[in-house]
Amino acid sequence: MPDLSPFFSPNSIAVIGGSEREGSMGGLVLQNLKNSCFEGQVHAVNLKGYDSVYGFPCVRYLKDIHSAVDLAIICVPPNAIVSVLRQMAKLNIKATIILTGGLARQLSLGEQSHLKVARIASELGIRVMGPNCLGVMVPEIHLNATYSHIEALPGSVAYIGHSAALGTALLDWAGAKGIGFSHFLTLGASVDIRISDVVDFLATDRRVKAILIHLEQVRDSNRLLTALRAASKAKKVLAIRTHSQIRPPNGILDVQKVDSEYFSRAGVLQVDTIDSLFSGLEILSRAKPLHHRNLAIVSNGLGTALLAKQYLENHGGRMATISMPDALNDKTWYQKETGGNPAILPPRATGQQYVELIKTLEKEPELGAILILHSPNLRSLSANIYPELLNHTKRSRRLILTCFLGGLTTEDARKAYDGRGLLNFDFPSDAVDAYLTLARHTEAQERLRETPSSDALGFLPDRIEAERVIDQADRAGRSYLTWPEARQLLRSYGFRLVDSTFDTDFERCVARLSPRFFPAALRIIHETYSYPFAYQNIPAARWRGARIEIPDEATLRAAQVELAAEKERRLPASKTLGWAVQPMRRKVDALQFSLGITRDQTYGPLIFIGEGGSHADMLADREVALAPLNSALARQLIERTHGYQVLAERSENLDQDVKSLIRHLIALSQMVIDHPELSGVEVNLLLQNDSLPLVLGVAVALGKPMRAALNPYPVELEESYKTVDGRSILIRPIRGEDEPLLKEFFAGFDADSLRLRFFYSRLKFEHLELAAMSQIDYNREMVFVASVDDHIVGKMRLWFDVNTASMEFAVMVLPGTQGLGLASKLMDKTILYARSRGARSIIADVLPENTSMLALARKFDFEIHRDEDLIRLVKPL
Numbered sequence: 001m002p003d004l005s006p007f008f009s010p011n012s013i014a015v016i017g018g019s020e021r022e023g024s025m026g027g028l029v030l031q032n033l034k035n036s037c038f039e040g041q042v043h044a045v046n047l048k049g050y051d052s053v054y055g056f057p058c059v060r061y062l063k064d065i066h067s068a069v070d071l072a073i074i075c076v077p078p079n080a081i082v083s084v085l086r087q088m089a090k091l092n093i094k095a096t097i098i099l100t101g102g103l104a105r106q107l108s109l110g111e112q113s114h115l116k117v118a119r120i121a122s123e124l125g126i127r128v129m130g131p132n133c134l135g136v137m138v139p140e141i142h143l144n145a146t147y148s149h150i151e152a153l154p155g156s157v158a159y160i161g162h163s164a165a166l167g168t169a170l171l172d173w174a175g176a177k178g179i180g181f182s183h184f185l186t187l188g189a190s191v192d193i194r195i196s197d198v199v200d201f202l203a204t205d206r207r208v209k210a211i212l213i214h215l216e217q218v219r220d221s222n223r224l225l226t227a228l229r230a231a232s233k234a235k236k237v238l239a240i241r242t243h244s245q246i247r248p249p250n251g252i253l254d255v256q257k258v259d260s261e262y263f264s265r266a267g268v269l270q271v272d273t274i275d276s277l278f279s280g281l282e283i284l285s286r287a288k289p290l291h292h293r294n295l296a297i298v299s300n301g302l303g304t305a306l307l308a309k310q311y312l313e314n315h316g317g318r319m320a321t322i323s324m325p326d327a328l329n330d331k332t333w334y335q336k337e338t339g340g341n342p343a344i345l346p347p348r349a350t351g352q353q354y355v356e357l358i359k360t361l362e363k364e365p366e367l368g369a370i371l372i373l374h375s376p377n378l379r380s381l382s383a384n385i386y387p388e389l390l391n392h393t394k395r396s397r398r399l400i401l402t403c404f405l406g407g408l409t410t411e412d413a414r415k416a417y418d419g420r421g422l423l424n425f426d427f428p429s430d431a432v433d434a435y436l437t438l439a440r441h442t443e444a445q446e447r448l449r450e451t452p453s454s455d456a457l458g459f460l461p462d463r464i465e466a467e468r469v470i471d472q473a474d475r476a477g478r479s480y481l482t483w484p485e486a487r488q489l490l491r492s493y494g495f496r497l498v499d500s501t502f503d504t505d506f507e508r509c510v511a512r513l514s515p516r517f518f519p520a521a522l523r524i525i526h527e528t529y530s531y532p533f534a535y536q537n538i539p540a541a542r543w544r545g546a547r548i549e550i551p552d553e554a555t556l557r558a559a560q561v562e563l564a565a566e567k568e569r570r571l572p573a574s575k576t577l578g579w580a581v582q583p584m585r586r587k588v589d590a591l592q593f594s595l596g597i598t599r600d601q602t603y604g605p606l607i608f609i610g611e612g613g614s615h616a617d618m619l620a621d622r623e624v625a626l627a628p629l630n631s632a633l634a635r636q637l638i639e640r641t642h643g644y645q646v647l648a649e650r651s652e653n654l655d656q657d658v659k660s661l662i663r664h665l666i667a668l669s670q671m672v673i674d675h676p677e678l679s680g681v682e683v684n685l686l687l688q689n690d691s692l693p694l695v696l697g698v699a700v701a702l703g704k705p706m707r708a709a710l711n712p713y714p715v716e717l718e719e720s721y722k723t724v725d726g727r728s729i730l731i732r733p734i735r736g737e738d739e740p741l742l743k744e745f746f747a748g749f750d751a752d753s754l755r756l757r758f759f760y761s762r763l764k765f766e767h768l769e770l771a772a773m774s775q776i777d778y779n780r781e782m783v784f785v786a787s788v789d790d791h792i793v794g795k796m797r798l799w800f801d802v803n804t805a806s807m808e809f810a811v812m813v814l815p816g817t818q819g820l821g822l823a824s825k826l827m828d829k830t831i832l833y834a835r836s837r838g839a840r841s842i843i844a845d846v847l848p849e850n851t852s853m854l855a856l857a858r859k860f861d862f863e864i865h866r867d868e869d870l871i872r873l874v875k876p877l
Contacts, residue, residue: 003803004193004201006095007129008138008183010070011040013145014062014093016084017075018044018053025099026075028147029135030054036137036144036151041067062087072096073135073145081131082120089124096121098130098188099147118191133188134164139181140207146184155180157281158202160195161214162187170274179278182208194219196227200802203231210236210281213268216243221603221709225266226779229448232267233772236284236441239268240277249600250680251533251608253619258600265626265710267448269441276437283434286423288399290442292368294320295435296361297342299373300349300380302334304405305342308371308428317436320367331357348379351388362398369399369438371431376406386413393422399438403431447633448775461667463674466492470675473702479679480530481700483523483580490683490698493667497695498585498686504578506560510553519584520550523697524563528574532596532682532699543570549584556581585696590688591650592696593643594618595664597627597672597681604709605672607665611643612684628712629669630736634662652689660693661685673712679703711778719829723820727788731829734783736775738792741785743770745792748814756850757812773797784829786813786822793817796826800837807839811853823856831860835877844873 013033018026026044033042034054044053049060059065062072062084072093074084078100088096098117114131121128129136135146139154150171159181161167167186174181183202187195195213202208211231218224231237241259248255263270269284271277295312296319299305309319322328322340329335331353333344343361345353354372361370372389376382382404393400402417402424404410417424425431469485469492481489483502490497501517502525503509513520523546528534545567547559560579567576594612599605607629610621623640625633638644638661651657664685672678680701686694718732734742746754746765755761776783780802786794794813801808809830813823834842846853848871857864862873 004095004127004197006070007097007127007136007193008143008201009141010095010143012042012067012069013038013040013071013073014043014045014065014069015053015056015073015075016045016062018056018058019046019048019050020053024075025147026073027053029073029075029099029145030056032144032146032148032151036139037142038144039142040070043069062091062093065091069093070095071145074098074100074130076100081117085117085121085124085126088126094125095127096129097133097135097145098128099133099135100131114189114191121192128192129185130188131191132164134167134186137181137184139184150175152184153178153180154182156182156207156209157212158183158205158208158210159212159214160185160187160198160202162190162195162216163214164188166214166274173274174278177278186214190217190219194224196220196224199224199227199231199237203227203234204801204803208235210238210285212277212281213237213239215239215241218602221262222707222711222779225262225709226711226777228263228266228268229777230780232445233448236281237266237268238271238277238280238284239263240271240274247601249598249606249624251596251598251619251682252606252622252624257624258603258606261606261624261626262603262709264444264447267444269437269444271437279434280437280441283423283437284441286421287434287438288397290368290399290438292320292366293439293442294318294366294368295371295432296320296322296364296367296369297371297373298345298354298357298361299342299375300345300347301373301375302337302342302344304373304375304428305338305344308373308432309342311429312432312435315432315436317432317439320364322361323364323366328357328360331360347375347377349385350380351385354385355388355392358392358396358400362396367398369401369435371428371435372400372402373428373431374402374404376404376409382406382410382413386416390416390420390422393417394420401425401431401434403428447636448771461494461670461674462492466671466675470677470702479702480527481702482530482577483525486530486698486700487695489671489700490695493671495664495667495683495695496692497698498582500580500582502578502580506579509579509581510556513553513581517581517583518550518552519548520556521546521548521582521584522550522556522559522563523580523582524560524567525577525580526567526571526574527577528571530577530699531701532680533598534699582696585686585688585694590686591643591647593661593685593687594622594682595661595668595685596683597668597678598624599679599703599706604706605676605678607637607669607672609637609643609661609665610641611646625665626710627669627672627708628710629666631662631666632736634665634669637665638662647687650689651687657687660687664693673708676705676707677702679706714778717784717833721825723817723822725820727820729786729788729793729822729825731784731786731825733778734774734776734785734795736771738785739767739770739774741787741790741792742774742795745785745795745812745814748816749812753815756847756853757810759847782833784826784833786826788817794822794826796830798830798833798842800839805838805840807834807837807842809842809844811856818852823852824859827856827860831875831877839877841874841876843875845870846873847871 015026015029018030020027030053042056043065044056044058045062046058047060050058052058072088074096137144137152139152144151148168148171164186246255269280271280297305297308319341328340328343404413414424466489469488473481487497501509501512529545550556550559592612595609605627606624607627608622608624610618621642623637625637648654682699683695684697686696714733720730722728751761782798784796785792796811799808811823811826857873862875865872
């Protein structure tokens, strides 16, 4: 990706179309550049040949500027844009902001379209921001290259959006609130530079502490998710999403669930309003880490505490369980009624009493956050209690939120908390909302680092058989699989199906039946119901095309006549494909789940699950997740459904049943990764307490291949080889499940060896660090591990810098395996991989005393650049 610095730190700017005519967009940009005191060179370009525009020199043509131009800002009519781009190319100007569009909409019509501008700019090697954008502000360098009516205050928050109209309104709002920005820009139509590009650029800027994003369209969900995941590991990222057309995926009612899943998998906090965008930022910036997602409430009044508790629980929050309520007996009231949470102090409670109670609660190991409520009265004024509370809140390692109720007597307390950067709120509901915001963000961050179990590993689908079935349907010109094909696809991925006899001819089907099929279920298989989601928004009202509990052959024949007649009446245009007879397998204690695959046109393939069966509200219960899934994500998906609550009540072995559902979900996830042409799969799965799960029914649809938003495990990069002593070693990309093996690997090094790798002495590695090392985005970084008998013996870590197209690496090999050529093999693989990714060089920083690394560098012809404390190794590719 080319460097975007010309847009954010240009030394010289040309404004094309700048004039002092009233309402001129170019004139507005020049005025803003002047008023912001931009220190670089600025030129106006206008065919009318003015001497100057707002004090800046003006020329008729770009070629008349006799110095280098870093950034061109285009404010000319749509039909002149292509000509300007060609002039820029001749002068080697590689960056432009096209503001045109806010005043003229012709650019979206006919040949003079956004796509034409994008195509020509790409051919000329010019990066384009816009059209129809606001421009760029970078207050720290006094850059205001926009037509905004207001200038951004300086700050450490970057804002990136699509809508110029929303951007200017937001700037006005933020100015009134005193909120500043490090960068402020909107991208308009985004024909070239997209939000993902800007996120990547800003994620490496240490001045940027948080990134706020407004999304209207997502053209490449995979690319954006990669950028967001990388940024959210180092910065706070909040996003608001607007839709021009809200159309949920097939089989899903609520498009918000899909948005939430996407942002959650990116570690991004999603909000619904502009106000919550900034309040969320304020909360995340001031809050301490939330290690457990539960809340304790401390108040000097029962009524206010119960209102806060009620609000929390109504909005999906959880109260903390107090494990030692007896320790509160001499400090609190209403112990019997509250169980210690909320913890109620006397109305006349002093600041010291609050602090003593909070200290007691802080001893609870599983406590997340504490909400302090104070209702003022004659014996307990906020002004008297806040100093002690404030001092403790500042020092405490716990997250503490404070709410001083009232108005006339609480102003000093609120000002004092604001002055120290501490969270305080006017109302209990606001404080609870803040806690819930933190809980959602914490959950998103945890999902980036949660270690999946190895329960589902070792699954080997029959991909060849699955491909044969799909090709068979494709050759027949069908966009669905027949009943036997759909069942065979599931068998290829480890599903167990209820017995079924199928035939296109009913008599042949009956002839193959044996007594074990009775009591039986009979299905009429026809085209309409061969597609998944072949119903309206009320699945329970769907005609099932089946008869159940058929005791004998005579009743079976009568049922066949009835079904054929009813099908002709209900769906006369749907071609009958055959008949299927299944033995009844439903039991009183059995529970059905509806699970499968659907796709969103923006985000790609989705895995869903919810309660199934004819009486369940399937659509309302369905939860979704992006593919691919691991075991931890699959478990979270299951636990979000109402069906899980029912399962928890009925199951005789809940853990085993959940593991079974996890395996089925991961199989579906792998299925759509292996076969991206699967546009829909709907499975009705029967969970039975005394036997394995059975698939009762399945429907499968095909479409154009669609890429997953997340990058799957790159199995094609696995490689086996034998060492000089005959040992077999597997070199493969790391998996999230490798965290325990990684911890064991690091334990094999002494402190000095680890110092050579990490540049400081250490022996202990915490979960979050190990999770970050093992759960990677394969598109942005790579870790190759060398393993022998399921033990890691070598590791090569690679980071891809998208801004410089370089790849940084670090290699480690266990002492017992050194001398076997393993480091050289890892380096060979690294060089091949870096070249395949288009990297221009691979680099590493090493300590001067790391002699083994320096020897490896010389072997592979690295350039060695010595500094005072470090040596930089560079190998151009």
